[in-house]
Amino acid sequence: MKRLILSILLTGLVGHLAAQGKDISYSSQGTKLKGYLVSPENKSSKAPGVVVIHAWMGLNDFVKGSATNLAKLGYYAFAADIYGEGVRPQSPAEAGKLSGSYKGDRDLYRSRIQAAIEQLIKAGADPERIAVMGYCFGGTGALEAARANLPVKGVVSFHGGLDKRGDKQENSEISAKVLVLHGADDPFVPESQALAFREEMRSRKADWQMIYYSDAVHAFTEPAAGNNKSSGAAYNEKAAKRSWEDMKKFFQEVFAM
Template sequence: MKLFTFLILTLLTGSAFAQGSDLPYVEGSAKLKGYLVKPKAAKGKVPGVVVLHAWMGLTNHEKESANKLASLGYIALAADVYGKNESPKSVQDAGKLSGYYKSNREVYRARVKAAIDQLVKAGADPERIAVIGYCFGGTGALEAARANFPVKGVVSFHGGLDKGPGETPGIKPKILVLHGADDPYVPKEQIDAFQNEMRAAKADWQMVYYADAVHAFTEPGAGTDKSKGAAYNEAAARRSWEHMKLFFAELFAK
């Protein structure tokens, strides 16, 4: 019975039609290793999605997101921001690594741009690219929009909304922010500043709040204890994925 259920779920999700593999690439002198998935049934160039990892580096969470995106018909690259030999061993390590990139936005942007370039090299339609990210990666997705990289849109899942110094130019990529209504790591002042930034940049942006959700609401490994400030929320995870799918349907419509 379990095998039958597995086969049915496989057919429904389309995961049987996707193949994933590690993808080595470089950005400057940095050696990176992402995870690339292509839909088997793809004909011609199809839209592509870069998936940016949270502060613990590239994990199964981002790889599974890439698998799910491929099952929807997209080429997906779960990118590596830190480098193949830079995996945090603790939250303290993760804080230092992610803090470096958040304090050096141009370096962070270069890593994101390298992933976009690799995705196009892998066969994605250069005119239909999106970037999504989780937590720290959500900040990176927004940086792709702020930099006006050649992407149609970006999606931030429970990401930081703060920006680096300097003015934001007119933002061309469309933006979707999926946010836990009770996220203690993104204070109201940061939300207000972000929304004012979007208005000043004349961006096409949306922000969706999920009730009873805190930071990391898409991550099952975060547990379910809201009092810690980061916890999985099944309803928010499911709803946010559906909101992303609707956003992509509009974004990639021919």
């Protein structure tokens, strides 16, 4: 009986350790960054990799949890640090200003994403099977990875902004498959922006999908957003679960697993 209990405890401990991640220090254009890497339990062969981009408040436990859950699905997952090591907004006003600076400089944003992709490959992910996903501000980043034709097979935006850069016209075909997971009642992404996004995808001959979730506003995947829908940002458990399942099916297609 004691051996059985010990075996159960050790099995649980191994499973727990397998899901543990580690901080990774790296840099981009001279800026120090610190991301969070979680590797799949079975690393004997090349597995696909997913970069996870945080929302406007910066790299946090929610994004690290997403990376951990992706690793449980068999992927290498790297929670990217876009802002820089130790740079974390202390208020929504500060977060808005900081995230806005990257939306205003899309080349800088894209270079930070590229640096995260390189770290993912360095960790052991198959360079031919990389994807990028992100939440809110990070969802915008995922779309930027597709727009820039970074070396990725697919991108997923969870309640992200859909607007594109205004300083340059980009007309090349988009090679990555695109999945947008969108709250049907999101007040921060007007339908005019969604319409412009769809036209952009068509004009650039992208393979794209856009799924709307009823009764969902901005930040619908994040429990920390609370449940006050009237604020424009709130957690929606049903939409959160459905969108995760839609993401899983998308990655299975993209990675052909």
